[in-house]
Amino acid sequence: MRSAMSRSLFQAARSCQRSSMTTKMVYPISSQRSYSTTPSTQGPHHIQTRMPPVKPEQKSAPRFREFDLADRVYAVTGGGRGLGLAMAEALLEAGAKVYCLDRLETPHPDFLAAKEHAENEYGSTLEYYKIDVRDDAEVNATFAEIAGRHKRLDGMIAAAGINHLQSALEHSQVALNEVMQINYNGVFNSATAAARQMFNYQQKGSILLIASMSGVIANKGMTSPVYNSSKAAVMQLGRSLAMEWGRHGIRVNNLCPGHIVTPMVEQVFQQNPAARAVWEAENMLGRLAYPEEFRGAALFALSDASSFMTGSSLLIDGGHTAW
Incomplete structure (x- = not known):
């Protein structure tokens, strides 16, 4: 009987030992693992090789620091209102210094409201410059002034653009030239002016060209052959600039939105009230x-x-082109 009890105690002890060994294998001690916080020589200029461990005294670690734009400087053409201004505010809220460039003589009320919001909520400011993106000399001088103030330029958004509704057979040369000079020449002037300053200050960064889903489709309910063509040209320009500047650390991408409720689109509805219903249905x-x-x-x-993204086109259109 004593022998049976001894065997029982021995088996129980072995079982506890196995359980202890298994626990140690499942939960290894990793708090002593070291992490390098030296900037990577292979990857992007702001990204560290690994996330540093959270120290016990810290309440929380930085979250999504890849989106942090603190101390960076950007310019946004067409930033006086609408889509350009909305994107400028996003960069500002992420910590960047942002300059909105537009051809309006005085800032639009929407810009003034955004500027006040930036000052009250973020202790920062939105700056406004009046420029005509068709004027290459003016654009280069403006970008040089902005970069000179901070000794850097981290990139830009080229959002200035116009539309003109007219059939191809009736389209005037005056309107054709204006659309192409703003939508294409203006984007080219702005992107190259930004890149010159980025090269000048040896600053890597990113440039975003605002194209459109109109660059890949013919829009139902909107007769605008020149506008559509200009946006297709912008998409090709983005790919070409990405090829030229990628090895120098400057990325170039296109954003291709679908139909957006902006002052420019409201003008379309004024000329063709039925367009809204068509676009919503599509x-x-x-x-x-x-x-x-x-x-x-x-x-x-x-x-x-x-x-790791350059030469790409982000098509964000609510599924309009995916049917």
């Missing part, structure tokens, strides 16, 4: 977009979160 979400819905895309494209 959209998988059954509605049009708002400028604020592209804030995240702009922040993604301008930040280190998109560090």
Whole structure:
């Protein structure tokens, strides 16, 4: 009987030992593992090789630091209102210094409201410059002034653009030249002016060109052959600039939005009231977009979160082109 009891105690002890060994294998001690916080020589200029461990005294670690734009400097053409202004606000909220460039003589009320919001909520400011993106000399001088103030320029968004509704056979040469000079020449002037300053200060970064889904489709309910062609040209320009500047650390991408409720689109509805119903019916979400819905895309494209993306086109159209 004593022998049976001894065997029982021995088996129980072995079972506890196995359980203890298994626990140690499942939960290894890893708090002593070391992490390098030296900037990577292979990857993007702002990204560290590994996330540093959280120290016991810290309440929380930085979250999504790839989206942090603190101390960076950006310019946004067409930033006086609408889509450009919405994206400029996103960059500012992420910590960047942002300059809105537009051809309006005085800032639009929407810009003034955004400026006040920036000052009250973030202790920062939005700056406004009046420029005509068709004027190459003026654009280069403006970008040089902005970069000179901070000794850096981290990138830009080229959002200045216009539309003109007219059939191809009736399209005037005056309107054709204006659309192409703003939508294409202006984007080219702005992107190259930004790149010159980025090269000058040896600053890597990102440039985002605002194209459109109109660059890949012919829009139902909108007769605008020159506008559509200009946006297709912008998409090709983005790919070409990405090829030229990628090895120098400057990324270039296109954003291709669907129909957005902006002052320019409201003008379309004034000329063709039936267009809105057509566009909503053609959209998988059954509605049009708002400028604020592209804030995240702009922040993604301008930040280190998109560090391996260049020469790409982000098509964000509510499924309009996916039927």
